[in-house]
Amino acid sequence: MISLTNNTMNSESRPREQSPLMTTPDSENTETAKTQGFREPSVREKAHTHDTAYEAVRDQSDGRDSGAAHEFRRANKDPFVILVDVFAVICPAAFLVFAFLVLKLDGQVIDDAPARQYRNAITILATLFPIIFAAIVGRLMSQVARWKLEKGATMGVLEQLMGSRTVGGTLLFHFQLRVLNLLALFLVLIWIFSPLGGQSILRMLETRSRTVAQPADVVYFNTDAQSQFASWSDVSPTSNAYNVNRMSIVNAMYNALILSPDAVKSGAMDVWGNVKIPALSSYGDSGNSDWQSVPQNDTEREFSSLVGVPVTKVAEGNTTFSLESSYIHLECGNFSVSSFSYSPGSGTTFATEVQFNETSLCMSDRCNSVANGTWQGWNLRLNGSLISNDSNNQDRGAGWNLALDNFIDELWIDYDWYTQRGLKVEDSNRPDVFAEEKGVVANPTTLLFQAKEQTSSYATPEYTTSRCGATQKYVESRVHCSRDSPTARQNCSVIAQRPSQKPHADENISQLSFTRVFRYVSRKLPQATNHFASSYTSDISLNYLENPSSATMTAATAPPELANIPPRDFGYRLAQLVNSYVFLSQAFSNAPSGSVDAMASFEPNVTVVVDVKTPVEVFHISGAWIALYMLSCVVLLLGGVMSAVVTHFVHGPEVLGYASTVVRDSKFMDISTAAGRMDGIDLTRMLKDRRVRYGYTQLSVENIPLVGVGSQEETDVILRPCVVHMNDIASVSGLELQPQDQYGAYYIGELVMRTIQHGLSLDPDDATEAQDKLKYTLIEGIHELYDNQSQGHFVHILEVVWIVDQCFLQGWLTRIHDRLSGQRLSHLQIAVRDGNKICEDSCSNFRVELRDDDIGSLPIVYIDIDTRGTWTIGHVVEMLIHEMVHRYLMLFSCQGGFSHEFGGCSQYSHDKRGRHRHYPRMLIKHVFETIQEWDDTLRFFGEVFIDRCDQDGQYDALVDMGILYM
Structure with a gap:
């Protein structure tokens, strides 16, 4: 039997060979043990005269530190x-x-x-x-x-x-x-x-957009200027050649306007960028003197001409100004058609054309006058023959012609009379001459339009005639222009109109009322397209009158049916052709480039002062x-x-907000007393290489370990406790506490201390008996190979397990529990067999499961030992003791304790391996070292496990607390 030895020698100061398995403190030592349960750390003062912001002041009298009389350096x-x-x-x-x-x-x-x-x-x-x-x-x-x-x-x-x-x-x-x-x-x-x-x-x-207004000048062409037709004369071959050249330019520009794309025809600017003037009567009220907005829809307004007014010197930005202009307005009636007919009573009737009086329209400077009321126009033979009235004129006929029944008195076209009155000759032959005149009577003027329609050269021709009232309209247009840069093309359009508020000549006096102008319009306009008398083919001017679309106009192969055109539409279209031709005679040299060139100049012109509004980005x-x-x-x-x-x-000192504050006055670390006067940053700088940890320290009060921040080497981790389902948790300081199914009720440090104390408190006779029995059981067959087929070997192993549990683990693993189902179960189940598949990576393995196959479940500690290879009984027992210690601590401690609610253990990361092994190491060493004291035969028992416990930096699967939480 094992004798119980009472020894008061501190186990730390005695050699291991003299340390007993279990000791029971006597009554004299009990109080000492209690008072020595809490150990103060030794604190040594270190001088840091250069590292601190607050230092002790030296006593100049004796050269020593002033002790308690410390002052702070500012x-x-x-x-x-x-x-x-x-x-x-x-x-x-x-x-x-x-x-x-x-x-x-x-x-x-x-x-x-x-x-x-x-x-x-x-x-x-x-x-x-x-x-x-x-x-x-x-x-x-x-x-x-x-x-x-x-x-x-x-x-x-x-x-x-x-x-x-x-x-x-x-x-x-x-x-x-x-x-x-x-x-x-x-x-x-x-x-x-x-x-x-x-x-x-x-x-x-x-940033916001703001309009900045700056004064500037805008110049536009004066539409009341004299037509250059009035100054051209055929009196000499030289002047005739000159006029022919200029007429070819006018005719070419006229054809360009008619054949321009539909987008240009309906756009606010012509093909050269000049601003086109809408006909006020096409969308508004000519009798209303208020400003009237111009519709932007092409179908709601008509332009007065295909050519626009040249505008120049438009500055960069937005410019709005008023533009005075005039145009010829034609109010046409219904068409009359003279066609071939045959009547049995009266015989055959052929269509006849209206004959015009050409006397007043001769190409000479001095022509005979003809009384008003007579159709005066150039007789372009609609049958295609040469015109023979003028020996100098070799023009061929055309498909249509024009005549006018009213002209101004010939006195107003006499240059001598102009000179005698002190007037300029270039101001004649234009309606503006009569603007300031009083008592001038102007009769209504009618323009006769006559066209020949013939389906073939052998077919009987028909003559279509329309009579249109001709007036000169004066309007004031509000023009808006914008230009992005000085080199960019300007974009102008008329946004509003009203009748002109200035004095002007009678509306019955138009540009056509002057014989020197109308003789060219009547003679050259019908021939401008170079379509000579082939009335059964298409003339683009007549096609335009029928449909202004370029696509339809150029594709036509037969004469248009003019009689089907509504009189209103015909009047606006014919006026567009006449106005275009007349305006080209005024500004043919300025129209192509006047609006494109920002610095262009032309005469006559009108200059207006405007405010150029430029949108700018401002802060x-x-x-x-x-x-x-x-x-x-x-x-x-x-x-x-x-x-x-x-x-x-x-x-x-500045101590708040620094991690060093938690160890400034810590009794768990060896820190200089001067730390209390140091700034937090200085103390941190001094301790920056020290490793610290919060957890269980090596100090305890009444065997309960203290928790705090200390050196990493001297502090074990603290884990969050598991969920414990029990009604009452008794004090762990008493030795009478039994598990009572209170799994996970203890902190691991408390459980280790309690377990060791349990062994020390056994009855001396029971302790000696258990020691002798376990010693001889271990010695017996310790070097014998384990045979998994031998029932005796397995019974031997079970006997060792039972004694180890009773001596070192309070008997809690092998304690029998009576379940409600009538079963009697213990927490421990051992499986020792060859080829144990559960042990794949190591020789031993464990798991904790809740046995729920019957009423009254119980957590079971399954320990599996793989005997594959050559293992002695001693080796198997060593592995069993190792697994039992770990499984015992897991089952009854909060560090990985069992939870009835969750049916498993607390789960921790693999990264925690090797970080929580202080207490398992303590108990394992206690068990193996105690057994080694019993006999020389057992002096190497469990030595491998003890050596591994002492190697802190080496991975040790047998003492790795991380395994507990996998």
Whole structure:
């Protein structure tokens, strides 16, 4: 039997060979054990004269430290502190200065380079503002908390201040603290200016489009100018050649206008960029003197001419001006058709054409006058024969012709009379001559249009005639022009019109009322397309009258049916052709380039002073955002000033907010006593290489380990306890506590201490008997190979397991539990067999499962041993003891304890391996070293496991607490 030895020698000071398996302290030592249960760490003072911000003042009298009379050196005068104070004031001031600089930009036109610089500055400052705000206001919070700590304050106030050093930290901390007071509201109000200030920087400077008006001159052609037809004469071969050349230009431009694309015909500008004048009567009321908007829909308005008015010197930007112009308006009646007919009573009747009087339209400077009321026009023989009235004229006939029944008196075209009255000859032959005249009577004027229609050269011709009232309309147009750049083409259109408010000649006096003008219109216009008398083919002028579309007009192969054209449409189309031809005679040299060239000049012209409105981008300052930004800067400036002031009112070290504060006065670490006078950053700098950990320390009170922050080597990890389902947890300090299915009720440190104490408290006779029985059981067959086919070997193993559990593990694993189902079960189940598939990576394996195959479940510790290979009984027992210790600690400790609710253990990451093995190592070493003391035969028993426990840096699967949580 094993004798029980009482020994009061400290196990740490005795050799291992003399340490008993179990000792029972006597009554004299019980009190000593209790008083020695808590051990103070030895604290040694170290001198750090160069590493501390606050040092002991030397006593100059004896050269020794003054002991308790320590004073603090003022670190507030440190250059770095002064530099931070300056930074805390200058940065907010710089932000304010930027705000005033931005204010000066309001309304200024944006220049590319400065605008780019300001936008870059805003982007950078919007990023820096929250950072600088957090640095300055966070420092203020820290310094105020430091000052409050010196003066005395509640923990809640200090935590509120130290937790409010960022925006998110302020909100999250007060939510976690569940406190709502004036200080909390004040702190949130201060920190809200951090994001608001950053956003206000981005939003305070905007760009807007504004119209800038600048005076400028716009020049446009005067449509009341004299037609150059009036000055051309055929009196000599030289002048005739000159006139023929100019007529070819006019005719070419006329054909270009007729054949221009439909988009150009219906557009606001002609093919050369001149602005076209709409016919006011086509969409509005000619008798209304108010401004009338011009419809933008092509079907709702007609243009007076296919050629527009040249406009030049349009500046870059938007320009709106008034343009005075005039045009011929034709009010046509229904068509009359003279056709071939045969009547039995009267015989055959052939179609006849209207004969015109050409006397007043001769090409000489002196022509005989013809009384008004007679159709006066150029007889272009509609049968295609040569015109023989004038020996100098070899023009062929045409498919249509024009005549007028009323002209001005020949006195108004007498150049001598003009000269005698002191008038300019170039001002004659135009309606504007009569603008200032009084008592001039103008009779209504009618324009006769006559066309020959013949389907073939052998068919009987028909003559279609229309009579149109001709008047000269004077309108004032509001023209809007825009030009993107000085070299870009201008874009002009008429946006509104009204009848001209200026004095003008009688409307019955038109450009056609002058014989020198009409003789060219009557003679040359029908021949402008070079279609000579082939009436059975298509004349593009007549095709235009039927349908102005270029596609239809050029594809026509037969004469148009003019009689089917509505009189209103025919009048506007014929007026467009006549006005185009007359206006080309006025400005054929200016129309192609006058509007394209911004600096073009032409005569006669009209110059108007306009305001050129140019849209420009200007800076706009948002009043709300700039005010919010300046308020944020003021808050930041006040925070910087206050932080600098408070810093110089604090005398103690800065200890709040540093990780080193938790070990500053720790009894679990060996730290200099001077640490209490050091700034947190200085202490951190001194201890930056020391590894610390929060967990169970090596100190205890009444065998309960203390939890705190200490050196990593001397502190074990603490894990969160599992869910424990029990009604009452008894004190672990009493030896009478039994598990009572309270799985996971103990902290692992407490369980290890209790287990060792249990062995020491056994009855001496029972302890000796158990020791002898286990010793001989282990020695017997320790070197014999285990045979998994031998029932005796397995019974031998079970006997060893039972004794180990009773001696070292309080008998909890093999204790029999009576279940509700009538079964009697224990926690332990062992499987020792060859080829154990459960043990794939190691020789032994364990698992804890809830046996629920019957009523009254019970957590079962399954231990599997793989005997594959050559294993002695001693080796198998060693592995069993190792697994039993770990499974015992797992089942009854909160570190991985069993949960009835979840049916399993707490789960921890593989990364925790090798980090939680202090207490399992302690108990394993205790078991193996105690057994080794019993006999020399057992002196190497479990040595491999003990050696591995001492190798902290080596991976040891057998003592790895991480396995417990897989």
